Amino acid sequence: MDKTNAMRILDAKRAEYEALSYPASEAVSALEAARLLGIGPERIFKTLVTVGRTRDHYVFVVPATGELDLRKAARAVGEKSVEMVRSKELLPLTGYVHGGCSPVGMKKTFRTVIDASAERLGTIVVSAGRIGLQMRIALGELRKALPFSLADLTEEAGREGIAPGPAHP
Numbered sequence: 731m732d733k734t735n736a737m738r739i740l741d742a743k744r745a746e747y748e749a750l751s752y753p754a755s756e757a758v759s760a761l762e763a764a765r766l767l768g769i770g771p772e773r774i775f776k777t778l779v780t781v782g783r784t785r786d787h788y789v790f791v792v793p794a795t796g797e798l799d800l801r802k803a804a805r806a807v808g809e810k811s812v813e814m815v816r817s818k819e820l821l822p823l824t825g826y827v828h829g830g831c832s833p834v835g836m837k838k839t840f841r842t843v844i845d846a847s848a849e850r851l852g853t854i855v856v857s858a859g860r861i862g863l864q865m866r867i868a869l870g871e872l873r874k875a876l877p878f879s880l881a882d883l884t885e886e887a888g889r890e891g892i893a894p895g896p897a898h899p
Contacts, residue, residue, distance in 0.1 A: 734832070734835070734858050734859035734860050734863060735825070735832075735834075735835040735859055736832040736834035736835040736857075736858050736859040736865070737749065737858055737859070737865065738835075739834055739835045739875050740834060740865070740867070740871075740874070740875050742875075743874040743875040744874065745867070745871040745872065745874040745875050746867070746868070746871050747865045747866060747867040747871060748865065748866040748867075749858060749863065749864075749865055750767050750769075750855065750858075750863070750864045750865065750866060751862055751863050751864070752766035752767055752862055752864075753766070753862060754766070754861050754862035755861075755862075756829065756861065757827075757828055757829020757830070757861055758829065758861075759794070760774045760775075760776045760794030761774070761794050761795075763794075763864060764794060764855075767855070767864065769855060771793075771794045771795050772793055772794075772795050772847075772851070773793075773851060773853070773854055773855050773866075774793070774794040774854075774855045774864070775791045775792060775793055775794065775844070775845070775848065775854045775855065775856050776791070776792060776793075776794055776857075777789060777790075777791050777831045777832060777833045777856060777857055778790045778791075778792065778798050778814065779814070779815040779820060779823065779824060779831065779840070780798075780800075780803060780812040780813060780814055780815060781812065781813060781815055782804065782807065782809035782810075782811065782812045783809055783810045783811050783812075784809060786807075786809075786841070787815065787823065787838075787840045788803070788807050788809075788812060788840055788841050788842070788843065789833055789836070789840045789841070789842040789843070790803050790806075790842075790843050790844075790845075790883055791833050791842065791843070791844040791845065791848070791854075791856060791878075792844075792845045792883050792884050793845055793847055793848075793884065796845065796847075796883075796884030796885070797884060797885060798883055798884065799883060799884060799885040800812055800813065802881065802882060802883050802884075802885070803843070803883055805881075806843045806879070806881035806883060807841055807843065823836075823837065823838075824836040824837055825837040826857075826859055827861065829861045830857055830859060830860045830861040830862075830863070831857055831859075832856060832857040832858055832859035832865075833856055833857075833872075833876055833878070834856075834859070834872070834875050834876050835859055839876075839877070842876060842877065842878040842879075843878060843879050843880070843881050843883060844869070844878050844879075844880055844881075845880070845881070845882070845883040845884055846880045846881055846882050846883075847884070848869055848880070849869065849880060852868060853866050853867060853868050854866070854867065854869070854872075855867075856872075
């Protein structure tokens with residue numbers, strides 16, 4: 731398996747992770763990725779890129795089983811509001827495509843916040859930077875390559891202010 735930029739960065743930082751792959755030629759939902767990998771969907775986290783009112787960009791990593799609450803996300807980064815980045819802006823901004831966006835190895839380091847639910851899981855699974863490729867990693871190992879904070883970011887879908895966003899890790 732060819733290593734992705736995210737994996738090379740983790741290797742350079744001597745961070746331990748496990749690469750997981752599934753057959754996919756196009757983006758699948760995070761819930762579908764969990765099914766294809768045979769792991770609990772609460773362990774799959776999707777990487778969502780947003781822009782704040784200040785025009786700064788932020789990365790939020792939330793469980794596949796939840797939805798990003800835009801109000802909580804804005805509060806977590808000290809913004810009045812945040813909104814999802816348009817899909818067409820993702821590649822030039824991050825270097826990653828929709829459905830293969832890893833929190834590690836973006837073109838620039840954006841302030842990153844991971845949902846606090848990750849703390850109790852031991853390991854989480856995030857995109858390794860390519861469609862069909864994920865990586866299982868402990869938060870302590872992830873921190874070696876990516877500065878992040880933890881916050882309560884999710885709410886139940888269907889409420890005002892909730893961004894379903896692309897359901898891709």
